Amino acid sequence: MKIEQVKVTVFTYTSNTVHDSDGHQHPGDPHDSGQALITITDDEGNSGHAFGAPESLRPHVIENYVKKVLLGEDPMDREKLWLGLARWQRGSGTQLTDRALASVELALWDLAGNALKTPVWKLLGGYRDRVPAYGSTMCGDEMPNGLSTPDDYGKFAEWLINRGYKAIKLHTWMPPVSWAPSVEMDIAACAAVREAVGPGVPLMLDANHWYSRTEAYELGLGIQKLNYYWFEEPMDEHSVSSYRWLAENLDIPILGPEYAEGKFHTRAEWIAGGVCDIARTGVMDVGGIGPSMKIAHLAESFNMDAEIHGGGSGNLAVLGAISNSRWYERGLLHPFVDFDQPPAYLNSIVDEMDSDGDIRMPMTPGLGEDINFDYIKSATVSEH
Numbered sequence: 001m002k003i004e005q006v007k008v009t010v011f012t013y014t015s016n017t018v019h020d021s022d023g024h025q026h027p028g029d030p031h032d033s034g035q036a037l038i039t040i041t042d043d044e045g046n047s048g049h050a051f052g053a054p055e056s057l058r059p060h061v062i063e064n065y066v067k068k069v070l071l072g073e074d075p076m077d078r079e080k081l082w083l084g085l086a087r088w089q090r091g092s093g094t095q096l097t098d099r100a101l102a103s104v105e106l107a108l109w110d111l112a113g114n115a116l117k118t119p120v121w122k123l124l125g126g127y128r129d130r131v132p133a134y135g136s137t138m139c140g141d142e143m144p145n146g147l148s149t150p151d152d153y154g155k156f157a158e159w160l161i162n163r164g165y166k167a168i169k170l171h172t173w174m175p176p177v178s179w180a181p182s183v184e185m186d187i188a189a190c191a192a193v194r195e196a197v198g199p200g201v202p203l204m205l206d207a208n209h210w211y212s213r214t215e216a217y218e219l220g221l222g223i224q225k226l227n228y229y230w231f232e233e234p235m236d237e238h239s240v241s242s243y244r245w246l247a248e249n250l251d252i253p254i255l256g257p258e259y260a261e262g263k264f265h266t267r268a269e270w271i272a273g274g275v276c277d278i279a280r281t282g283v284m285d286v287g288g289i290g291p292s293m294k295i296a297h298l299a300e301s302f303n304m305d306a307e308i309h310g311g312g313s314g315n316l317a318v319l320g321a322i323s324n325s326r327w328y329e330r331g332l333l334h335p336f337v338d339f340d341q342p343p344a345y346l347n348s349i350v351d352e353m354d355s356d357g358d359i360r361m362p363m364t365p366g367l368g369e370d371i372n373f374d375y376i377k378s379a380t381v382s383e384h
């Protein structure tokens with residue numbers, strides 16, 4: 001087997017979510033948005049696909065780094081190809097991002113699964129064929145009846161439980177919301193949700209990412225009194241000593257890092273260094289499925305859970321193959337957004353939730369994405 005083609009198709013679709021000036025997602029008016037599909041094809045006719053951001057998979061990155069490493073190589077040599085690409089991250093002056101690396105690596109996994117007629121989660125070493133989901137809310141906003149008050153969060157939490165979710169994570173208010181961040185309002189929202197769902201539902205808080213140590217400590221004390229299950233990203237994750245201090249001073253488990261650079265090297269320091277109580281990885285944060293498996297296995301060696309950041313087929317495959325993660329992060333959710341509605345480029349979403357609140361692993365070969373290729377062809381704006 002030899003890789004013959006690496007192709008990126010950029011296309012448009014209608015999105016009903018927008019990102020605010022700090023990059024947080026919120027409901028928005030329907031508008032054209034761009035998406036990219038990378039396709040890797042070998043000389044035996046096998047191919048693999050993965051989605052990514054058009055800017056991270058732009059021609060400069062594909063031509064100068066990805067094709068140089070992949071073309072002519074065996075697509076099954078994922079570790080060799082991943083390391084070759086990861087080394088280019090330094091050589092490219094960070095032009096080749098972790099997210100671009102992840103999209104390429106996911107497409108290689110999809111190709112392998114398609115060639116072997118096996119779901120990727122089984123190739124990784126199947127552990128379970130379903131995983132419970134938690135509802136992960138969007139960040140707070142100032143939309144009436146949206147997520148603008150503690151009472152809004154309480155009402156939405158009731159809806160999420162009735163929808164079938166077995167746990168809920170709040171993202172609370174962050175700038176550019178005019179009065180955010182606010183420890184007091186974060187605690188009020190968490191209290192309203194606890195009141196709404198009762199004492200037995202696991203609840204988590206993912207707060208403003210730039211609190212000080214004392215603010216994070218005050219907020220952590222507030223939610224541990226409400227018996228919250230984990231406390232996520234309340235401070236800048238580049239300050240390892242701040243997280244070690246917080247984990248030492250609070251009872252509630254501290255989870256992270258989510259976005260800190262450095263892949264499994266950074267997460268090894270957090271896991272081995274007592275910086276977190278629950279580790280975190282996500283395929284788009286650490287360069288793909290392979291690095292995520294390394295992080296999960298290292299955490300397992302320390303009897304630590306590794307909770308997976310974000311949804312999607314790559315994260316779902318990892319969850320199907322590890323024993324030390326309890327939840328699929330389904331979201332981001334909002335009262336004004338129908339998460340179950342697939343975007344035009346998918347015939348169906350990979351993370352449909354059943355009546356038990358579980359996400360079932362795909363039983364089809366590869367990553368299991370149900371791609372609408374006819375739509376993508378009709379909406380293509382460029383290929384490279």
Ligand code: XYH
Pocket residue numbers: 023024025136139171206258309310329332
């Ligand atoms: O909107 O800042 C945010 C959140 O951080 C979100 O982007 C992310 O999906 C997350 O934190 N999930 O846990």
Ligand code: MG
Pocket residue numbers: 206232233258
């Ligand atoms: Mg988070």
